[in-house]
Amino acid sequence: MPIRRRTPALLLSCLALAACATTAVVAQEPSPTLTTPDGVVLGPDDGFLPDGEHLSPHDTGQPAVANLERALLDAVQDAADAAAAEGIDVQITSGWRSAALQQALFDQAVVEHGSVEEAQRFVLSPELSQHVTGRAVDIAPYDAMDWLSRFGDDYGLCRTYANEAWHFELVTSRGGECPEPLADATAG
Ligand SMILES: [Zn+2]
Structure with a gap:
């Protein structure tokens, strides 16, 4: 038995x-690409990064990093170097995005959240997103977000939305003071 x-x-x-x-x-x-419901395929040239694929701020061969505004890229690279010296690995999960990619992400968020109003709290339209202008980066992992939220102001980097711990923009001068984050992307 x-x-x-x-x-x-x-x-x-x-x-x-x-x-x-x-x-x-x-x-x-x-998937290395994102296909919209209209059949448009978006890839690395649009700044698309698959889930789980993170870039170093020094990975300037990738449009998501290379197309960031120069001053922001310099600040993130300098901050990442300082963080690395303390054992913190600052990675970029999303940087510059083409307007087409931003539109696709926005459309996905509308489906996911059920309305344009609710979606806008998390993803902005291409006209409003600072990712499209190359003026925003999303950071991982958690300890890197935490490090940047504490020391980012030394490089002018600030967390701009309270509901997006990963999203940083060049908002102040180096050594300046970060403004209080907005509640979300619809605030202000
Ligand atoms: Zn972001």
Whole structure:
């Protein structure tokens, strides 16, 4: 009897492993492009980064980094170098975005949040987003966001929205004082 019971148990664990393996493959290979409902394919040239793909602020071969406004890029690079000396790895999850990519992200957010009003709290339209002008970066991981929220002002970098701990802009001069973050992108 014990031997008979082992067979289904083994089968079950094999099935479970197979399920895990399938999930892992999907998680490791996010699409390198974003296709809009209209069939437009957006990729790295639009500043699109797949989920989980982060860039170094020095990775200037990538449009998401290279097309940032020069002063912002300099500030983020200097801050990242200082953070690295303290063991903190500052990574960019999103930087410059083409207007087409911003529109696609906005359209997705409207579907996700159910209305334009609610979506605007998290993603702005291409006309309003500072990512399109190259004046905003989204940072990861958490300890890098935390470091920048404490020391970013040494480089002029400020967290501008209370509901987006990852989003930084060049708002003040180096060593200046950051204004209080707005509640969200619709405030102010
Ligand atoms: Zn952002």
